[in-house]
Amino acid sequence: MDYFLDDDQKMIVELARKFAHEKIKPVREHYDETEEFPWPIMEELAKLDLCGIFVPQEYGGLGKTIFETVLLVEELSKVDGGIALTLAATGLGTFPIMLYGTEEQKKKYLPDIAKGKKQVSFAITEANSGSDVASMQTIAKKEGDYYILNGTKCFITSAGDSEIYTVVAMTDKTRGSRGASIFILEKGMEGFTFGKKEKKMGIRASSTRELVFNNCKVPRENLLGKEGQGFIIAMKTLDISRPGVASQALGIAAGALEDAVEYSRQRKQFGNPISSLQAIQHILADMATQVEAARALVYATAKMVAADMKTRHTRECAMSKLFASDVAMKVTVDAVQVYGGYGYMREYPMEKRMRDAKITQIYEGTNQVLRNEIAAALIKENLQKSSS
Amino acid sequence: MNIIVCIKQVPATTNVQIDDKTCTLKREGVESIINPFDEYAVEEGVRLKEKLGGKVTVISMGPPQAESALRETLSRGADEAVLVTDRAFAGADTLATSYTLAMAIRTVGQFDLIICGKQASDGDTAQVGPGIAEALDIAHVSYVRKIEQTTNKLDNPADNCMRVERMMEDGYDIVEVPLPALITVVKDINTPRLPSLKGMMAAKKAQIPHWNAEKINADKSRIGLSGSPTWVKKIFYPPPRKGGDMLSGEPQELAKKLVDKLRELKVI
Amino acid sequence: MPNKIEIIKGKCTGCGLCIKSCPFGAIMLVDRDEPLGKIKKIAVIDVLKCNFCGACVEACKKYGAIIIEKEQVEDTLKKIYADYKGVWVYAEQRNNEISPVVYELLNEGGVLAEKLKVELSAVFIGHNIEQSAQELIYHGANKVYVIDDILFKDFQDDPYSEILARLVKEEKPEIVLFGASNIGRSFASRVAAKIKAGLTADCTGLDICPDTKNLLQTRPAFGGNIMATILTPQHRPQMSTVRHKVFKKAQRDTSRKGEIVRKKFDLTGIKNRTKFIEFVRDTSARVNLAEADIIVSGGRGLGKPEGFKLIEEFAGVIGGAVGASRAAVDSGWIPYSHQVGQTGRTVAPKIYIACGISGQIQHLVGMVSSDIIVAINRDKEAPMMKIASFALEGDLYEVIPCIINELKSA
Structure with a gap:
């Protein structure tokens, strides 16, 4: 298209x-x-x-x-x-x-x-606080010109390899999600260390580690926005970045489709390329249709966000990540099927895509949480309509 | 160091077809690229510039559409590009091409080094580089696989010199060449970079002057067909190579069959 | 009077035969302004593309619709060219070792000389080389021009090209052949540019046109996908660089007699701008690829750099050189100097053994003219397997050790 x-x-x-x-x-x-x-x-x-x-x-x-x-x-x-x-x-x-x-x-x-000299990690998730931000346990206590951070973040992408970290921590636990703030941290700050590198199913070129704050001293000027704005900033950030995750899923799916079509034309069985078999053709046709639908949704959402960064586009962003990641999972499973036995072998790039695809259904809001968000938005919209 | 790089735009594939009607090569619908060997030349020029300062000017002789190849070199770090183009250049062989490019280089003016790819992937002659050097009466070294050192003395240009490795069939020669000079480079010399996004954006907007025969003061009798001693009499497909025996079986069997056959043929 | 070419409107039948004959694509058919009876088309010639070679006139013999009037220089040219006589072979040497391609050139040059009924000479440039000149006579040269000076101790483009250009101007050969080696291709280009002669690169076929006595030079282009026959009709000498291993070596015959001519030139002021420092031999190359009779090549199918240990062992046992595909070189398994193919070397050994090389076109063009091709591959559909004289379907790590044993056992 x-x-x-x-x-x-x-x-x-x-x-x-x-x-x-x-x-x-x-x-x-x-x-x-x-x-x-x-x-x-x-x-x-x-x-x-x-x-x-x-x-x-x-x-x-x-x-x-x-x-x-x-x-x-x-x-x-x-x-x-x-x-x-x-x-x-x-x-x-x-x-x-x-x-x-x-x-x-x-x-x-x-x-x-x-310039690409420094990588950045965004840190919100904790062991006991995934989608439920209010239950966050990392605390930032103001002491003079510093905030003192204590706590542990987990599953942080690029952690240990990044130089810069934007970290969400509670400055006022009593106010729930309104008590969260965001700080800019740099690798090497006193009291800031990393946990072990996680071993993952997929996306293994990307590193994932824990961030450990042990009386970590963060200068006051490293507070982003105001105290208590952390949750809003985090949600806005995730809104904007969700099309990014969606495009990662889209790319994984599109790459699987490209390779599967190519492979089906090369692989010969019964004297003919398997692309001549209707059974394969239909799989490819469904893969292509889903990829294109995902692309249309992701592009449209991204253009919407780009045009208006002030408004939150929670529903659309959630939809595009939800849809593209489900497509990625489905399409990579099908692509492995098209490859047959070779699809299962690590010598070929297909099983890796299937492993890579899985995370896109999980991180930056599991698809289940995203469905909640979409439904909540729908209901809210309807409520407003019927009350007006 | 002022560097001039000569490039050629060539068909993206060497798998070209002959038009049955005209018995010439089909050029329509064939994607064009920078001659792959010239990419090493551009990269080496840009690397030298980054190390020693100066600028890289890329020159190509060809039809107006060769501009896209020049633009690509700008996105990869070249500073300026010139397209030498005129219908009168059509049909040039390596001698006429060398002369034309040499005249264009004279028009550019002062230079320290000219870099060419070892050969073009369409003509495969490797003759234009040395031909340019002769037309400009400067020294040249072909098949350079490494520039060992450059002495670029601004206070005494007479001492400017370069030490290079010239690839030979069984090793390499180390040769010193005074500047200005021309070198042709082989694949071994570097790994060409991809263009940068900012470079691509700037290259898109860049003005690429077109120089015709008059602009470069070319002698009409030395360009195009009239300046070309060699003529293509005909082109044809090479006879295809036929396959032979397909041997299958256990490794020991295969090995025995092969060695027996080779001994039968008295080649081992 | 400049060259003129014309189509006679009343005679052209619009048949298009001339179009096929034109090597320059200068003719096309267009609609006539007024049809001539049933004939609606007429040929037109683009004079900018036309080289006035006369091929179309020949093709149109039946109708006589094309007339050509050439400049009167042709006869003068013929007179000038009559002064150019004899076939020369440049006898490339390094460290007093004559390059094997020279003997191939002496053989083929001899064939050409016989067709032209002229002498075959060799040009031998170097320092302290005279004792080897006799070898060139034993291999068929009627005459050897020896230019011996300390200036020519090591190969340098400047002095070599200048002295050869002077010799050509003085002695006027009609044909000069060089090996298409790195040296040959580098300095022959310079000689050609100096004397403004035509030079055809990397020829794989040479012949004499029976009518015009011009040299027909056939060479591959586009990485070997196209062959072209090239002429140098209006210039002398006609120069070619010639690919290794295309022609057979001349037989050595010590009963052959010939003349050794020691040429002396005033060498003061001869340009010698580059300075030769030293030669560094590639120790990883057991045998020079271009000269090897047997080449064992490894590709992506080896799967790992250690695979080349097996290839080297194989090459050692069978007495061959080690080659590689681009994929293997780009993976860093073996240096570039071993690469065979379009971006590497072109080879034509007696036996080329491709191990785990699928046979991309870029690789094939570098080795397809080998006498015997052996392919070892797990995939019998690989292009290399299709063109191989002997295609062995199997795992190279199983097959090669068996071949090595088999070779050792005899």
Whole structure:
């Protein structure tokens, strides 16, 4: 389908595609096997100006919107959803600074992020606080010019490899979610350490660790926005970044589809390519239709967010992540089926995609929580209609 | 260091077809790219510039659509590009092409180094680089696989010199060449970078001048067909190679069959 | 008077035969302004593309609809060219070792000389090389021009090209052949540009046109997908670089007699801008790929860098050189100097053994003219298996050790 991309958008897609095929494809198995952090890839991405396309131009970025970011993440995810995630995770961690940072904070952090010199992690999840933010146990206590952080964050993407962290902590436990605040932390701050690296099912090129705060001293000027704004900032950030996760899922699905079509034309059984079998054709047709539907929804949402960053687009963002991730799971399972026995083997790239796809249904709001949000929005809308 | 890189736009595939009617190559619908060997030349030029300062000017002779290849070199770090284009250049062989590019380089003016790819993937001649050097009366080294060192003395340009490794069939020669000079480079010399996004955006907007025969002061008798001693009499497909015996079986059997056959043929 | 070519409107039948004959694509059919009876089309010639070669006139013999008037220079040219006589072979040497391709050129040059009924000469440039000149005579040269000076101790483009250009101007050969080696392709280009002669690269076929006595040079282009026959009709000498291993070596015959001509030139002021420092031999290359009779090549199918240990062992036992596909080189398993194919070397050994190489077109063009191709691959559908003289379907890690045993056992 033609989405009428402008010249810059076409360039981003073309460059990302080239990069993914020339630089990521040859090493994706390596990073999947070793679970190393893909530093060489990130350095190359930085050289191509692809790291900070969403950072405003005055801070050295390209000033592109979430829509261009979606195009980029999709293209990279077609080849490797894990490596693409590192880039998307930096976006997630950077948005709070872009949205609520003071001029000093932006000047301090954004240029290095734009240049790709530093990665960023966003930290909200805790062992006992996933979707339920109000139950968060990391505490930030004000002491003079500092906040003293105590607690542990878990499953934090790029943790340990990032230099910059945007961390949600409770400044006033009594006020529930209104007592949360966000701080900018830097690797190496006193009392800030990392837990062990998690071993994951998929997206293994991306690193995941715990953040451990043990009387961690954070200067007062590192508070983002005001005290108590943490929950709002986090929710807004997740709204904006959800199309990013959706595009990761979309890319994984689209890559699986591309490879499955190619494979079905090469693989011969009974003297003919399996693409000549209707059983295979129908699987491919369903895969393609679902991928295109996901793409249409993700692009439309991303364009909506890009056009209006002030309003929250909770429902649409939730829908696109929910739909694209379910499509990714379904399509990768089908792609493995098209590959048959080879699909199950780690020598081929298909089973990896299936493993990678699973996380997109879980993180940044499980699909079940997203359904709640969508339903809540529907009911709220209807209530407003009937009361007016 | 002022560097000039000469590039050629070539068909993206070497699997080209002959038009049955005209008996010439079908050019329509074939995607065009930068000659892959020239990508190493561009990359080496940009690397030298990044190390030593100066600028990289890329020159190509070809039809107006070759502009897209030049634009790509700008996105990969070249500073300026010139397209040498004129219907009068059509049909040039390597001698006429060398002359034309040399005249264009003279028009650019001062330079320290000219870099070419070892050959173009369509013509496969490897003759234009040395031809340009001769036309400009400068030294050249072909098949360079490494630039060991450059001495770029601004105070005494006469001492400017470069030490390079020239690939030979069984090793390499280390050669010193005074600047200005021309080198042709092989794949071994570097890994070309991808363009940067900012580079692509700037390249899209860049002005690429088109120079015709008059602009470069070319002698009409030395360009295009009239300046080309060699003529293509005909083109044809090489006879396809036929397959032979497909051997299958256990490894020991296979090995025995093969060695027996080779001994039968008295080749081992 | 400049060249003129014309289509006679009343005679052209619009048959299009001339279009097929035109090597330059300069002719096309267009609608006539006024139809001539039933004939609606007429041929037109684009004079910018036309080279006035006369091929169309020949093709239109039946109708005589094309007339060509050439500049009167042709006869003058013929007179000038009459001065150019003899076939030359550039006898490439390094460290007084004559490159094997020279003997192949002497053989083929001899065939051409016989067709033209002229002498075959070799040009031998170097330092302290005279004792080897006799070898060139034993291999068929009627005459050997020896240019011996300390200046030519090591190969350098400047002095070599300048001295050869001077010799050509003085002695006027009609054909000069070089090996298409790195040296040959580099400095022949410079010689051609100096004397403004035509040079055809990397020829795989040479012949003499029986009518015009022009040299017909056939060469691959587009990575071997297309062959082209090239002429140098209006310039002398006609120069070619010739691919290794295409022609058979000349037989050595010590009864052959010939003349050794020691040429002396005033070498003061001869350009010598580059400085040769040293040669570093590639120790990883057991045998020079271009010259090897047997090449054992490894590709992606090896799966790991250690695979080349097996390839090397195989090559050692069978007495061959080690080659590689681009995939193996790009994976960092083996240096680039071993790469065979379009971006690597072109080879034509007696036996080429492709182990775990699927046979991408870019690889095939570099080795397809080998006499015997052996392919070892698990996938019998791989392109390499389809063109192989002997295609062995199997796991190379199982098959190769068996072959090694088999070779050792005899």
